[in-house]
Amino acid sequence: MSFFFEVLIGGLLAGVMYSLVALGFVLIYKASGVFNFAQGAMVFFAALTFVGLQERFGLPFWATFMLSLAAMVVLGTLIERIVLRPLVNQPQITLFMATIGLSFFIEGLAQLIWGTNVRRLDIGIKDEPIAAVLQHFDMAISSFDLTAAVVAGILVTVLAVFFQVTRVGRALRAVADDHQAALAVGIPLKQIWAIVWSVAGFVALVAGLMWGARNGVQYALTFVALKALPVLILGGFESVLGAIVGGLLIGALEKLAEVYLGPYIGGGIEGWFAYMMALLFLLVRPEGLFGEKRIDRV
Amino acid sequence: MFYRETGQFKTTYAADQALFPIRQDRHAMVAMVVIAFIGIPLFFSDYWLTALLIPVLVFALAALGLNILTGYAGQLSLGTAAFMAVGAVAAYNFQLRIPGMPILLSFLLGGLSAAVIGMLFGLPSLRIKGFYLAVATLAAQFFIPWLVTKVGWFSNYSASGVITAQPIVILGMAFNSPQKKYLLVLVIVALLALLAKNLTRSRIGRAWMAVRDMDVAAEVIGIRILQTKLTAFAVSSFYCGVAGALYAFAYLGSVEPDGFNLDLSFRILFMVIVGGVGSILGSFLGAAFITLMPIVIEVLLTRAGHAFNLTLEPGVTSMVQLLVFGGLIIFFLIVEPHGLARLWQITKEKLRLWPFPY
Numbered sequence: 144m145s146f147f148f149e150v151l152i153g154g155l156l157a158g159v160m161y162s163l164v165a166l167g168f169v170l171i172y173k174a175s176g177v178f179n180f181a182q183g184a185m186v187f188f189a190a191l192t193f194v195g196l197q198e199r200f201g202l203p204f205w206a207t208f209m210l211s212l213a214a215m216v217v218l219g220t221l222i223e224r225i226v227l228r229p230l231v232n233q234p235q236i237t238l239f240m241a242t243i244g245l246s247f248f249i250e251g252l253a254q255l256i257w258g259t260n261v262r263r264l265d266i267g268i269k270d271e272p273i274a275a276v277l278q279h280f281d282m283a284i285s286s287f288d289l290t291a292a293v294v295a296g297i298l299v300t301v302l303a304v305f306f307q308v309t310r311v312g313r314a315l316r317a318v319a320d321d322h323q324a325a326l327a328v329g330i331p332l333k334q335i336w337a338i339v340w341s342v343a344g345f346v347a348l349v350a351g352l353m354w355g356a357r358n359g360v361q362y363a364l365t366f367v368a369l370k371a372l373p374v375l376i377l378g379g380f381e382s383v384l385g386a387i388v389g390g391l392l393i394g395a396l397e398k399l400a401e402v403y404l405g406p407y408i409g410g411g412i413e414g415w416f417a418y419m420m421a422l423l424f425l426l427v428r429p430e431g432l433f434g435e436k437r438i439d440r441v
Numbered sequence: 442m443f444y445r446e447t448g449q450f451k452t453t454y455a456a457d458q459a460l461f462p463i464r465q466d467r468h469a470m471v472a473m474v475v476i477a478f479i480g481i482p483l484f485f486s487d488y489w490l491t492a493l494l495i496p497v498l499v500f501a502l503a504a505l506g507l508n509i510l511t512g513y514a515g516q517l518s519l520g521t522a523a524f525m526a527v528g529a530v531a532a533y534n535f536q537l538r539i540p541g542m543p544i545l546l547s548f549l550l551g552g553l554s555a556a557v558i559g560m561l562f563g564l565p566s567l568r569i570k571g572f573y574l575a576v577a578t579l580a581a582q583f584f585i586p587w588l589v590t591k592v593g594w595f596s597n598y599s600a601s602g603v604i605t606a607q608p609i610v611i612l613g614m615a616f617n618s619p620q621k622k623y624l625l626v627l628v629i630v631a632l633l634a635l636l637a638k639n640l641t642r643s644r645i646g647r648a649w650m651a652v653r654d655m656d657v658a659a660e661v662i663g664i665r666i667l668q669t670k671l672t673a674f675a676v677s678s679f680y681c682g683v684a685g686a687l688y689a690f691a692y693l694g695s696v697e698p699d700g701f702n703l704d705l706s707f708r709i710l711f712m713v714i715v716g717g718v719g720s721i722l723g724s725f726l727g728a729a730f731i732t733l734m735p736i737v738i739e740v741l742l743t744r745a746g747h748a749f750n751l752t753l754e755p756g757v758t759s760m761v762q763l764l765v766f767g768g769l770i771i772f773f774l775i776v777e778p779h780g781l782a783r784l785w786q787i788t789k790e791k792l793r794l795w796p797f798p799y
Contacts, residue, residue, distance in 0.1 A: 178572045229775045236517055237774055239572055240714055243707065244770025251763025259756045369703075372576045380572070408591075415587055418580035422565055425577055429569045 150402050156288030158394020159295045163350040164371035165386035167343045172380045173319040174339040177238045183368025184246035188253040190351030190360045194264050195257035215344030220337045264355040291353045373421035379431025393417045444792045482620040490619040498630045499687045501728035504712040506680025512719030514673035515653025520581035521709045526701035527555040528682025529689035530595050536607045552682035559678020566670050589698040605695040622691045638721050649673050717782025726781040735762050
């Protein structure tokens with residue numbers, strides 16, 4: 144039984160990492176209706192920039208973090224300016240395809256600037272079982288995963304406060320609700336979108352650091368980010384809460400399936416299990432757990 | 442001056458609905474067919490045929506399939522490569538398991554198998570739309586290559602699931618030279634393209650477009666959504682399946698399931714976007730463009746490297762390719778969302794009035 148819980152908790156904590164990536168998707172989708180396929184590439188870009196800066200200048204953690212954040216803000220603003228502004232009022236599917244192109248571009252750019260080597264990223268958290276838990280409950284819970292969970296928790300709280308309390312946050316929610324009405328009451332739409340993309344860049348940086356520290360900073364990071372898609376489907380595109388719950392669900396079920404189902408049908412089911420689950424789930428509830436129900440009108 | 446339709450009167454409905462109503466278009470088409478069937482195999486080297494023209498044709502077929510689904514029926518799919526894999530594996534197995542199986546029938550059955558699988562993964566499209574569907578098709582993209590790798594039977598228990606395609610023999614004639622393979626692929630692709638063109642002009646094609654433009658409205662005027670969407674998935678997957686079979690049999694010879702990855706799906710999607718969403722001609726233009734692009738980049742980079750005495754790192758070309766691909770997609774979506782096909786159309790409109798545009 145304790146093994147079951149160990150797997151479950153391990154899965155939940157891994158799910159937190161998915162949620163971190165999914166958060167970035169939700170932010171942009173809520174504010175601009177763009178399903179940003181390039182979020183994964185942004186995670187990769189952020190992590191690579193951080194490692195690259197660290198290697199080149201050897202600055203302390205926070206200085207490097209701020210520099211990378213600045214880079215992400217610049218990237219986000221440029222994306223808004225060059226890619227999305229000309230595409231305003233296009234069908235959503237066009238915007239989606241544009242972000243696919245964008246993700247290719249960012250992946251190429253990141254590697255062109257920083258090289259293709261696999262980098263190790265050390266942010267000072269050890270990836271080993273917590274001794275106390277191991278002793279008392281006989282379960283191996285990684286301290287790294289726990290830290291990731293705490294970071295995600297803080298991030299969500301910060302974002303929630305940002306959205307609920309601050310002036311910019313309220314403007315963001317207004318834009319998400321209705322572009323036209325937001326414009327009418329004098330919210331600067333372009334500025335708001337630049338802010339959203341910058342915030343998404345910030346989330347990407349945090350996610351990139353966590354994932355990078357865990358798996359090394361490499362091209363495969365973009366595939367990990369793809370896993371955020373079933374998470375979104377499960378949770379619903381419009382909901383921050385959905386991203387968290389969806390991430391936890393996917394993480395836990397995926398690990399359980401790998402451990403308990405994997406031996407029977409051959410290993411490696413982690414690659415597709417989340418997608419299949421999302422697919423089946425969609426048949427029952429097409430708008431996701433916390434998504435907004437769509438009403439079709441002619 | 443030369444491209445005038447003045448004096449060409451249509452006196453029958455058949456003439457009015459002809460594929461190429463303008464005489465000059467018909468002549469140009471005949472010339473193209475003659476060049477493609479006789480000129481190219483005679484004058485192009487083996488390298489051109491095997492490394493460029495065959496893949497362009499194969500990818501054009503796959504892009505055609507995706508274009509039917511995305512461009513005509515409006516359902517975005519990111520699982521094109523998976524359906525190609527189904528076609529390749531099925532054709533291989535029909536060829537392997539049934540002695541004396543005609544290879545063309547294998548291709549056909551491969552396409553049909555892909556159609557069945559495509560319909561299966563198309564089922565959710567009845568309830569979900571847009572990106573939700575796109576992500577759902579990712580399930581096919583990750584599941585099918587995994588299944589083919591894991592279940593040894595599909596690849597006849599070869600190591601790591603590599604499929605070695607059987608030689609192509611039709612009526613005792615071996616299609617082993619590049620010229621013969623090219624001609625075979627050309628015939629199949631030309632016939633299927635003609636079929637696709639006519640499908641899109643028929644009742645079913647119009648139903649697809651109605652569903653694409655607004656599915657609720659289409660339903661109201663009496664189009665059966667279920668049937669329409671599923672036929673779109675079936676026909677599209679059939680094309681992808683045949684393309685997959687040709688990819689394995691006529692182009693590469695041996696393929697591993699991992700070759701049919703997400704990257705390939707994206708490449709085919711790019712062909713559709715660059716070529717022209719909702720255009721048969723666009724599928725061909727896009728396939729040619731996206732296949733030639735990396736080669737042009739490579740040549741240019743090496744030239745530039747020699748000219749400036751730079752030693753390029755080995756990975757740089759592939760990164761520049763990523764950059765150019767991504768940039769191109771964004772560029773096309775912003776500047777010309779209907780792709781190369783639309784540019785060609787504009788050129789033709791201009792040409793009709795040239796040189797006196799008043």
